[in-house]
Amino acid sequence: MSERSERSTAVRVLPAHDSDAGQRILTALRTPGGAVFVLAGLLLIAIIVSNPNFADPGSLIRFAGRTAPIAIAAMGQYYVIVSGEFDLSMAAVIATQVVVAGNVIGQDEALIVPGLVLMLVIGALIGIVNGLATTLLKVPSFIVTLGTMLALTGLVRYITGGAATGNPSDAFRNIGRGGIQDVPILGIIPYSLLIFLVLATLAAWLMRRPFGRTLVAVGDNPDAARYAGTSVWWLKTRAFVISSLSATVAGILLVGYAGVHPSVGSGYEFAAITAVVVGGVVLGGGRGWVLSAAAGAYALELLFLLLTSLGVQSTWRNTVQGVIIIVAVALAGRTWRAVRRPTRGEPEPAPSASSPPPAPPGSRRTGDS
Amino acid sequence: MRTTMKRTLAVASAAALVALAGCSTDEISDTNEGSGSDDTEWFVQADFDEQDEQRDATFEGDPETPWLQYIDGDMTDTSEFARDEAGKVCFANASISNPWRQTGWITMQQQLQALQDEGVISEMETRDAQDSDDTQIADIDYFISEGNCDAFVISPNSTAAMTPAVERACETGKPVVVFDRGVETDCPTTFIHPIGGYAWGIDTANFLVEELDEGDRVVALRILPGVDVLETRWAAAEKIFEDNGIEAEDHFTEGDPATIKQVVTDAINQGDVDGIWMDAGDGAVAAIEAFEDAGVDYPVMTGEDEMSFLRKWEETGLTGLAPVYSNFQWRTPLLAVQRIFAGEEVPTEWVLPQTPITEDERAQYLADNEGMPDGHYAKFGGDGLPGFPEAWQDR
Numbered sequence: 227m228s229e230r231s232e233r234s235t236a237v238r239v240l241p242a243h244d245s246d247a248g249q250r251i252l253t254a255l256r257t258p259g260g261a262v263f264v265l266a267g268l269l270l271i272a273i274i275v276s277n278p279n280f281a282d283p284g285s286l287i288r289f290a291g292r293t294a295p296i297a298i299a300a301m302g303q304y305y306v307i308v309s310g311e312f313d314l315s316m317a318a319v320i321a322t323q324v325v326v327a328g329n330v331i332g333q334d335e336a337l338i339v340p341g342l343v344l345m346l347v348i349g350a351l352i353g354i355v356n357g358l359a360t361t362l363l364k365v366p367s368f369i370v371t372l373g374t375m376l377a378l379t380g381l382v383r384y385i386t387g388g389a390a391t392g393n394p395s396d397a398f399r400n401i402g403r404g405g406i407q408d409v410p411i412l413g414i415i416p417y418s419l420l421i422f423l424v425l426a427t428l429a430a431w432l433m434r435r436p437f438g439r440t441l442v443a444v445g446d447n448p449d450a451a452r453y454a455g456t457s458v459w460w461l462k463t464r465a466f467v468i469s470s471l472s473a474t475v476a477g478i479l480l481v482g483y484a485g486v487h488p489s490v491g492s493g494y495e496f497a498a499i500t501a502v503v504v505g506g507v508v509l510g511g512g513r514g515w516v517l518s519a520a521a522g523a524y525a526l527e528l529l530f531l532l533l534t535s536l537g538v539q540s541t542w543r544n545t546v547q548g549v550i551i552i553v554a555v556a557l558a559g560r561t562w563r564a565v566r567r568p569t570r571g572e573p574e575p576a577p578s579a580s581s582p583p584p585a586p587p588g589s590r591r592t593g594d595s
Numbered sequence: 596m597r598t599t600m601k602r603t604l605a606v607a608s609a610a611a612l613v614a615l616a617g618c619s620t621d622e623i624s625d626t627n628e629g630s631g632s633d634d635t636e637w638f639v640q641a642d643f644d645e646q647d648e649q650r651d652a653t654f655e656g657d658p659e660t661p662w663l664q665y666i667d668g669d670m671t672d673t674s675e676f677a678r679d680e681a682g683k684v685c686f687a688n689a690s691i692s693n694p695w696r697q698t699g700w701i702t703m704q705q706q707l708q709a710l711q712d713e714g715v716i717s718e719m720e721t722r723d724a725q726d727s728d729d730t731q732i733a734d735i736d737y738f739i740s741e742g743n744c745d746a747f748v749i750s751p752n753s754t755a756a757m758t759p760a761v762e763r764a765c766e767t768g769k770p771v772v773v774f775d776r777g778v779e780t781d782c783p784t785t786f787i788h789p790i791g792g793y794a795w796g797i798d799t800a801n802f803l804v805e806e807l808d809e810g811d812r813v814v815a816l817r818i819l820p821g822v823d824v825l826e827t828r829w830a831a832a833e834k835i836f837e838d839n840g841i842e843a844e845d846h847f848t849e850g851d852p853a854t855i856k857q858v859v860t861d862a863i864n865q866g867d868v869d870g871i872w873m874d875a876g877d878g879a880v881a882a883i884e885a886f887e888d889a890g891v892d893y894p895v896m897t898g899e900d901e902m903s904f905l906r907k908w909e910e911t912g913l914t915g916l917a918p919v920y921s922n923f924q925w926r927t928p929l930l931a932v933q934r935i936f937a938g939e940e941v942p943t944e945w946v947l948p949q950t951p952i953t954e955d956e957r958a959q960y961l962a963d964n965e966g967m968p969d970g971h972y973a974k975f976g977g978d979g980l981p982g983f984p985e986a987w988q989d990r
Contacts, residue, residue, distance in 0.1 A: 277865055285864045288888065292857065383692075392903075392969040393880075403888070413890075484852035484881050492851060534861045541820070541847055 258506025258558040259518035262525050265504075269528035277535045284413040289531065290524075291405065291416025292483060295476035297523035298422055299494055300501035301429050302472025304519035305465040307502050310445040310511030311360060311367035313466065316473040316498055318378035319352055320491025323477030325382050328486035331394040338398045342478070349474030350467050352378070357463025367466075375495070386488050393485045402482020418479045422520075425475070429516045438516075441465060445511020500547050501526050503554040506561075513558075526550070637826035638834065646793035646831075654948050661948045662926040662976050670940040671784050676770045677938025681717035682745030684932055685738040689752035689776070690726040693850075694877060694901060694970030699925030701987050705980040706926045712981070715933045720744070728756040735760040739767055746935065747771045748928045751778050754823070770935045772928045776824065785931050785941045789921040789949035792824045795874075796831025798951045799897040802916040803870045806895040809840035813870035814862045814894075816882060818850045828874045843872065852881035859885035871896040876917070879904040883911060900952050903969035905961055908954075917952040923976025 254260035274281040280289075299316055306313040323345050331341035356374055360367040393399065405416035432438050444451040444458055452458055473494070480490050505522030507514025529550075530543060654664035684707075691700045710716045720742060724731035731752045738744050747764045751757040751773065758778045764771050765782035774787035803813055813836060818825055829845065836843040844862075848854040855878045862868050863885065871882050876899020886893050893913035898904035900917045908915045924947050934941050952960055952973060960973040966988055977983055 279864050279866065282864075285889075288860070292860070403884070480853055484856050485884075487850065487852050487878065489849055489851040490853050492849065531861060534858075535865065 258561050259515045262505050262518050262521045266521055266525040273532045273535055283411050287412045291419040293527045294418040294422035295479040296497055297520040298472050299476045299498040300519045300523040301516055302469040303498035303502050304516050305468045308445045308511050309441045309462050309465045313469040314371040314495045315374040317491045317494040318375040319470050319473035320477040320494055321382050321488055322378045323474050324481050324486055324490045327394050327481045331398050333395050335395050335397050345474050349470045353467030353470030357466035361459035361462050382488050399482040402479035426520055433516050500551050506558050638830040643793045646791050647797055649790045650794050662923040664948050665942045666946040669943040671943045672940055673935040674938045676935045678936050681714050682936055683717050684719040684746050685742045685744035686719055686721040686748040687734045688723050689750050698972045698975050699922050702975050702977040703925040705982045705986050706929045708981050724752050728752050732760045746932050749773050751776045772931050774928045785945050787927045787945040789947045792827030793831040794949055795918050796828045799918050800832035800835035804839045807870050811869035813841050813843040813872055814868050815843050815845035815872040817845050817847050817874045819847055825874045850877050852878045855881040856885045863889045868894055870894050873898055876901040876904045880907045883907050900973040902967050902971045919951055919974050921947050921949050922972040922974055
């Protein structure tokens with residue numbers, strides 16, 4: 227069936243790209259990956275209506291800044307998910323990097339640059355281990371990254387005993403806490419927001435490079451990608467490295483924002499996965515846009531902010547997140563097909579007509595459309 | 596279920612009176628805490644009144660050594676435990692997973708060294724249950740069967756779950772010292788604890804009520820629900836806020852500074868925040884930073900005697916109070932063992948003083964604890980022990 231759709235796209239190129247730009251945007255907004263931008267906009271309006279204080283540009287820009295770490299983590303998680311895998315180790319990577327920052331950099335400003343380099347090296351190494359164990363040892367990534375998560379959590383607990391150590395120097399924390407001051411209207415532009423924008427640009431560019439294209443192809447149909455000459459293990463390993471590095475950057479920003487505590491970053495793996503799913507990226511791989519993952523993170527945090535603004539107890543947060551994951555996965559799986567069906571102009575092939583659910587974690591998909 | 600010790604004391608007004616014990620942060624309690632959402636579950640007026648009284652009680656002993664002070668009451672005769680030679684102590688610890696317990700654990704080890712030098716204790720074997728009831732039960736049973744212990748010291752992980760194991764330790768006929776959180780049996784030789792969670796709640800809420808006006812808004816930052824010692828702190832404070840027309844809203848933060856900062860930032864965006872109340876001081880700095888980053892006035896605030904809060908409090912000059920869950924209580928169990936080995940009587944329930952640090956006293960505590968890490972607790976009471984100050988500085 228993948229051969230059929232490839233043949234049809236060979237003739238019609240990408241059907242969605244036939245029409246003019248306005249038409250294409252409209253079509254895109256009907257996909258889960260596009261709709262999330264609309265959702266974020268609606269949530270923002272709802273928040274401002276519920277409490278006009280949030281319309282203050284200063285508090286909006288701060289909100290954008292503090293959400294940057296989760297958006298960056300979501301973009302990293304996107305690379306892994308779109309290739310058909312999972313990264314559950316993100317929160318543990320963040321906690322590890324937070325503790326490294328506290329212990330290695332401390333109050334010595336001369337150690338900031340070496341400390342940053344060390345953190346990035348640690349991040350890359352964790353990604354390589356995750357990637358190689360998944361691809362070469364053929365352990366499902368769900369298990370590999372669960373193992374990495376536990377190993378790192380244990381390490382953090384061993385180092386800290388489970389309690390906070392001192393904060394690193396203010397100059398280092400400024401990366402996540404500070405910003406460009408005295409900006410008209412906004413008051414401040416947080417560095418974390420700027421870092422997010424740079425990384426988002428990089429990520430969007432990377433997804434248009436052969437690496438990005440092949441990564442999606444591998445997530446869609448690893449066998450086809452392999453027959454096409456793709457080095458699947460190296461491709462996926464790089465995705466895991468990107469994920470761990472993004473968790474590292476999130477950790478650096480969070481140390482700045484909040485300070486050192488072993489609980490910093492807790493829940494980030496699921497927050498990132500939720501954000502990716504809300505962004506319309508299909509679990510199991512092969513569908514979705516990287517910027518939608520970032521938008522998913524913002525939509526999610528806006529939703530939590532709305533709940534806070536409406537006075538809903540924060541204890542409900544996990545429940546909301548759980549329901550969202552289920553609903554988003556269900557909707558995304560259906561809508562991607564629904565959007566494509568009319569433009570294809572040919573009868574639905576049998577397997578997708580039964581509208582199969584997204585593939586479970588780690589299973590090999592045989593490219594449905 | 597609450598932390599009680601059935602007692603035969605004058606105060607023995609039913610159960611629950613000593614509801615308390617516990618340490619300052621993070622412990623996840625056993626499952627037998629009931630549903631937890633019902634305030635009456637955590638608020639017992641008799642306990643509230645008793646601890647309120649104890650705040651002003653006269654303590655026996657020298658105020659210079661508060662870890663030896665106690666409220667007058669029943670004493671346990673320990674002449675049967677008297678011995679001529681040094682004995683082995685077995686310590687079943689709940690965990691060292693928060694800075695309060697870590698600080699206390701260091702103090703305890705230094706106290707041990709002092710008593711070893713004096714020839715009172717030969718050695719102390721310690722097992723860390725890492726916040727697990729099951730592990731601690733196994734630890735205690737191991738001590739009973741294999742430990743060759745001359746005395747047991749137990750810091751229970753949770754109240755009900757640990758009771759049978761503590762009773763088994765008592766049945767060995769060796770002295771048993773329980774401290775911090777309690778158990779539901781009166782078999783231990785002595786039960787050591789500061790006044791308790793209600794006293795914390797009363798001290799802090801009274802301070803905020805005094806500094807704020809009726810109708811002012813207080814954001815309460817709580818670690819997690821369902822832990823009795825933390826719940827009683829909040830239950831007492833909430834009642835006082837209600838009685839005095841303070842608008843208090845509580846949030847659970849898991850002690851995560853990122854969550855604390857977000858919660859406070861959102862609260863500030865919603866409208867003026869006049870006060871911050873914390874059930875434990877860990878993360879206080881993040882709460883204060885939220886006010887700095889938002890560019891609004893500092894709140895009136897209660898934290899804890901953790902150095903990070905004391906330092907930030909001084910630096911910012913905000914109006915504050917540092918409630919204390921007396922960390923020096925970690926010295927008391929081994930000193931109790933010393934008395935027991937000497938056959939001297941000890942208080943059956945050893946209630947230690949628990950006095951907040953006020954702004955006037957802050958400078959003194961900062962000076963006394965200079966060079967200590969942020970996670971250190973000012974009232975640790977170890978400055979006369981061997982290894983001071985390095986043992987507390989290099990952790």
